Amino acid sequence: MSDTDRESLFRLAEALIFAATTPVTTRQLTQLLPDGADADAVLAQLRERYATRGVELVEVGGGWQFRTAPDLAPKLRRVVQVPRRLPRVAMETLAIIAYHQPVTRPEIEELRGASLGQGTLDQLLEAGLVAPRGRKETPGRPTLWGTTPAFLSQFGLQQLRDLPRREDLLVEPTLLTPQPDPAPPPAAAEPAPES
Amino acid sequence: MSDTDRESLFRLAEALIFAATTPVTTRQLTQLLPDGADADAVLAQLRERYATRGVELVEVGGGWQFRTAPDLAPKLRRVVQVPRRLPRVAMETLAIIAYHQPVTRPEIEELRGASLGQGTLDQLLEAGLVAPRGRKETPGRPTLWGTTPAFLSQFGLQQLRDLPRREDLLVEPTLLTPQPDPAPPPAAAEPAPES
Amino acid sequence: MLLRLDGFEGPLDLLLELARGQKLDLAKISILSLVDQYLAVIEGARKIRLELAADWLVMAAWLTWLKSRLLLPKGHEAAEEGESAAEILAERLRTLQAMRLAAAWLGARPQLGHDIFVRGLPEDLVDTDRSKLALDIPGLLRAYLAAMTRAGARRQYRPAILSVWTVKDALTRLALLVGNLPDWASLEQFLPETLGTPLQRRAALSSTLLAGLEMARGGAIRLRQEHDFGPILVRRGDTDDLSDERPNV
Numbered sequence: 099m100s101d102t103d104r105e106s107l108f109r110l111a112e113a114l115i116f117a118a119t120t121p122v123t124t125r126q127l128t129q130l131l132p133d134g135a136d137a138d139a140v141l142a143q144l145r146e147r148y149a150t151r152g153v154e155l156v157e158v159g160g161g162w163q164f165r166t167a168p169d170l171a172p173k174l175r176r177v178v179q180v181p182r183r184l185p186r187v188a189m190e191t192l193a194i195i196a197y198h199q200p201v202t203r204p205e206i207e208e209l210r211g212a213s214l215g216q217g218t219l220d221q222l223l224e225a226g227l228v229a230p231r232g233r234k235e236t237p238g239r240p241t242l243w244g245t246t247p248a249f250l251s252q253f254g255l256q257q258l259r260d261l262p263r264r265e266d267l268l269v270e271p272t273l274l275t276p277q278p279d280p281a282p283p284p285a286a287a288e289p290a291p292e293s
Numbered sequence: 294m295s296d297t298d299r300e301s302l303f304r305l306a307e308a309l310i311f312a313a314t315t316p317v318t319t320r321q322l323t324q325l326l327p328d329g330a331d332a333d334a335v336l337a338q339l340r341e342r343y344a345t346r347g348v349e350l351v352e353v354g355g356g357w358q359f360r361t362a363p364d365l366a367p368k369l370r371r372v373v374q375v376p377r378r379l380p381r382v383a384m385e386t387l388a389i390i391a392y393h394q395p396v397t398r399p400e401i402e403e404l405r406g407a408s409l410g411q412g413t414l415d416q417l418l419e420a421g422l423v424a425p426r427g428r429k430e431t432p433g434r435p436t437l438w439g440t441t442p443a444f445l446s447q448f449g450l451q452q453l454r455d456l457p458r459r460e461d462l463l464v465e466p467t468l469l470t471p472q473p474d475p476a477p478p479p480a481a482a483e484p485a486p487e488s
Numbered sequence: 489m490l491l492r493l494d495g496f497e498g499p500l501d502l503l504l505e506l507a508r509g510q511k512l513d514l515a516k517i518s519i520l521s522l523v524d525q526y527l528a529v530i531e532g533a534r535k536i537r538l539e540l541a542a543d544w545l546v547m548a549a550w551l552t553w554l555k556s557r558l559l560l561p562k563g564h565e566a567a568e569e570g571e572s573a574a575e576i577l578a579e580r581l582r583t584l585q586a587m588r589l590a591a592a593w594l595g596a597r598p599q600l601g602h603d604i605f606v607r608g609l610p611e612d613l614v615d616t617d618r619s620k621l622a623l624d625i626p627g628l629l630r631a632y633l634a635a636m637t638r639a640g641a642r643r644q645y646r647p648a649i650l651s652v653w654t655v656k657d658a659l660t661r662l663a664l665l666v667g668n669l670p671d672w673a674s675l676e677q678f679l680p681e682t683l684g685t686p687l688q689r690r691a692a693l694s695s696t697l698l699a700g701l702e703m704a705r706g707g708a709i710r711l712r713q714e715h716d717f718g719p720i721l722v723r724r725g726d727t728d729d730l731s732d733e734r735p736n737v
Contacts, residue, residue, distance in 0.1 A: 211500025406639030
């Protein structure tokens with residue numbers, strides 16, 4: 099393949115991912131590229147090209163997306179409107195839902211050892227981070243809750259398995275130091291988080 | 294200025310223009326860049342860097358934004374078919390023509406119990422669903438309307454007879470419709486039968 | 489030790505805080521000392537204010553029970569009961585702590601929309617083609633019924649015009665025509681010629697038959713039928729010849 103041809107693949111991939119509002123899957127890219135082109139290879143090289151740039155190519159929630167580099171956050175926050183962060187209770191509830199899904203509200207309250215204000219669930223729903231996942235077939239048929247693809251996307255996860263294992267959280271304090279690098283978290287290759 | 298410093302200006306400009314929800318003005322960029330940095334120069338060089346890429350930096354309406362390269366846009370453009378619905382009046386008119394054809398416009402108006410705008414008939418004509426079927430030999434010789442083969446294929450019908458029978462639709466057809474039957478009423482040639 | 493309860497979300501929250509105060513790996517929590525600390529805190533709180541939310545007291549009562557079991561010599565059946573209850577409590581505390589840490593882990597990650605951003609001005613490269621029509625039979629039928637129902641409701645009531653050939657019509661026509669008959673003729677010849685639909689023909693035929701029967705009763709005409717479902721024949725009734733009259737009309 100000539101350099102021009104290779105370059106045209108990069109241009110196409112670049113344009114496609116740039117224009118999309120949601121992460122682009124390898125499949126979608128394959129459909130766009132000429133027959134026989136290796137979408138995976140194109141993506142890998144494109145990611146490398148953008149690695150040191152202000153905008154990076156990251157794999158998230160099952161697809162590829164351009165995102166601003168994390169190290170620019172403090173400066174960008176000054177000029178780009180940023181929504182309020184979720185309060186601690188909401189984050190804790192979100193973590194419980196992420197690790198125990200599908201889970202009912204009484205179960206969340208049992209785990210937290212405290213009742214859950216309606217406002218907390220509303221905040222998570224409004225942010226699109228959790229969604230109903232049917233009902234539990236027990237008396238009262240309580241709603242089951244789970245996380246959404248937007249949850250993965252917001253926290254830069256490719257899949258739920260990228261959450262650290264419960265055991266690792268308890269014994270490895272280093273996990274909690276902020277990671278400037280969106281490299282896959284240490285538990286990436288581990289089995290799904292325990293419920 | 295060192296290369297690293299210059300590179301960091303590009304990174305910031307790149308990220309800001311990428312993340313901004315409106316085109317970024319030189320002024321906005323100046324605010325983000327360190328004091329003394331020449332925003333115009335940064336933008337000019339950034340545009341040059343992107344000139345051969347899948348995404349270009351363009352100036353629109355007094356600001357800068359990224360846009361898909363014009364030669365790639367057609368390849369990325371997708372056409373989504375969103376079939377439209379006929380307005381209610383047109384649908385009713387079409388139904389009446391289907392069941393009572395050949396039928397004149399005054400007869401349609403009589404059946405619907407409302408006058409019929411020319412626009413409605415035009416819509417049906419334009420969509421190729423109805424067509425003139427000669428003229429009725431009554432004073433004024435009004436045009437008779439009927440459905441077309443396109444009508445059948447749009448509704449997935451082999452023939453008009455595949456439509457559900459009017460009798461099966463209406464509980465008391467005679468109460469609802471003044472005999473629009475194209476056949477002359479039985480008493481036409483006879484001394485009027487008493488009712 | 490005096491801890492304000494207001495800062496805690498519930499008994500479990502307080503217990504977790506106390507356990508963390510032991511500065512031990514949560515795997516090695518001393519439940520017994522935890523129980524003592526909790527009870528001390530509750531006791532202290534009750535001295536300050538008498539009313540405490542029920543769940544604090546329920547937990548205190550349960551922990552008192554747990555302590556009594558844990559103090560029994562090992563091997564005792566009730567002591568084992570206490571051991572397993574203590575383990576369940578320790579596990580609950582570990583889970584809660586893990587979830588706290590998970591929340592912190594999530595919170596420490598660069599978040600989309602907060603720290604990192606996607607494209608703010610996405611391009612719409614989707615063209616919408618609205619040239620096709622969305623049509624289906626149910627929609628057509630609904631429209632037809634709506635039009636008919638609305639028109640029917642608006643239209644002033646008037647009795648439906650009868651389109652059938654009535655018995656009275658048939659009597660008039662039969663009386664008019666039968667006088668000219670020299671011989672037997674088929675009943676169907678007396679139907680009006682302008683009937684359109686098969687339904688109208690059948691209605692007219694039965695009306696004419698009824699008219700014929702009525703006239704035959706008065707002797708004005710005679711009827712005969714050669715065989716079942718055969719044509720019904722009619723002639724004037726003023727002849728004396730009754731020999732070929734069949735009863736099966």
